[in-house]
Amino acid sequence: MKVVGLTGGIASGKSTVSKTIQSLNIPLIDCDLLARLVVEPTHACYRKLVKYFGTVILQNQQDGQPLDRYKFGTIIFSDAAQRRVANGIIHPAIRNEILKRLFQYWARGTSLVVVDVPLLLEGELWRIVSDVIVVYCPPETQLERIKARDGLSEEDALARINAQRPLIEKVDYADHVIYNTSDLESLKTATLKVMDAIKPNPFWTVLAYFPPFTVLLAGWVIAKRHLKGDPRKTLNSKKKDDDSVVAEPVSSPSTTHATPAHAS
Numbered sequence: 501m502k503v504v505g506l507t508g509g510i511a512s513g514k515s516t517v518s519k520t521i522q523s524l525n526i527p528l529i530d531c532d533l534l535a536r537l538v539v540e541p542t543h544a545c546y547r548k549l550v551k552y553f554g555t556v557i558l559q560n561q562q563d564g565q566p567l568d569r570y571k572f573g574t575i576i577f578s579d580a581a582q583r584r585v586a587n588g589i590i591h592p593a594i595r596n597e598i599l600k601r602l603f604q605y606w607a608r609g610t611s612l613v614v615v616d617v618p619l620l621l622e623g624e625l626w627r628i629v630s631d632v633i634v635v636y637c638p639p640e641t642q643l644e645r646i647k648a649r650d651g652l653s654e655e656d657a658l659a660r661i662n663a664q665r666p667l668i669e670k671v672d673y674a675d676h677v678i679y680n681t682s683d684l685e686s687l688k689t690a691t692l693k694v695m696d697a698i699k700p701n702p703f704w705t706v707l708a709y710f711p712p713f714t715v716l717l718a719g720w721v722i723a724k725r726h727l728k729g730d731p732r733k734t735l736n737s738k739k740k741d742d743d744s745v746v747a748e749p750v751s752s753p754s755t756t757h758a759t760p761a762h763a764s
């Protein structure tokens with residue numbers, strides 16, 4: 501089973517790209533949806549969050565009520581230390597849910613699964629994907645799209661953009677880049693082009709279910725990522741709060757660039 505990682509920045513167009521991918525009947529695991537699941541009041545993460553942040557992050561500030569997403573977002577997007585704590589509670593739970601779903605797809609004989617993970621390159625999941633797709637648009641477009649979609653103030657929208665690494669750095673690490681700098685139709689065309697480039701070979705898909713080849717192909721994916729390097733070390737970033745090591749960018753000659761026809 502081929503596992504492809506889809507990432508980008510806030511409001512860069514991942515969900516829109518995801519819809520096109522799903523319209524091709526390709527299974528997709530949406531990390532933002534899982535992030536909602538693991539903070540439901542019945543989940544262990546909810547209790548840990550309330551214990552640390554208090555009921556101030558809950559609707560009506562009442563225990564047992566759902567998370568107040570705007571309030572919680574304002575806290576974690578404006579304070580790196582608080583964000584680290586929240587990530588430390590929520591991310592392991594999301595990772596477990598992703599791995600559980602990947603296993604279920606694998607058991608069903610699925611040939612290709614796309615995992616939409618906004619923080620793919622900041623965490624550990626980049627290690628298990630055979631290809632990394634980055635959806636890019638410039639920060640000023642991100643800003644406009646967040647404000648239009650979520651009705652946020654300029655200050656709130658900027659805090660959300662600045663809570664992430666600059667998107668251009670992720671482009672340097674990508675195997676395939678979808679430039680979302682034009683209209684929605686162009687985005688769809690660019691997405692279809694990339695999906696065509698990564699569609700799995702049926703021969704390898706069948707072979708991968710025979711144990712020696714399962715191990716060999718899994719080893720190949722891990723080795724491929726290892727050779728490309730740890731994105732957290734190689735992305736060109738000033739030391740940011742969520743990062744540990746920084747260095748110069750890398751670019752790969754094998755990267756697919758799907759640019760809209762009339763984008764500049």
Ligand SMILES: CC(C)(COP(=O)(O)OP(=O)(O)OC[C@H]1O[C@@H](n2cnc3c(N)ncnc32)[C@H](O)[C@@H]1O)[C@@H](O)C(=O)NCCC(=O)NCCS
Binds near residue numbers: 532587618
């Ligand atoms: C703070 C929350 C409640 C805000 O909810 P809201 O409905 O406004 O936004 P939504 O969940 O749709 O996220 C929108 C985008 O924000 C960005 N984002 C979300 N969390 C983070 C984070 N911890 N660090 C950086 N960017 C983030 C992502 O690009 C994401 O696609 C929510 O984002 C959340 O629970 N975040 C923590 C979990 C997480 O890290 N999710 C993203 C990775 S899977």
Ligand SMILES: Nc1ncnc2c1ncn2[C@@H]1O[C@H](COP(=O)(O)OP(=O)(O)OP(=O)(O)O)[C@@H](O)[C@H]1O
Binds near residue numbers: 512513516649680683
């Ligand atoms: N090419 C485009 N032209 C016009 N609007 C667009 C384009 N691409 C995306 N949008 C709009 O921008 C907003 C952000 O897109 P989308 O929700 O797909 O981004 P995202 O990366 O999934 O965001 P998030 O990280 O916040 O989940 C949406 O309202 C979407 O309809």
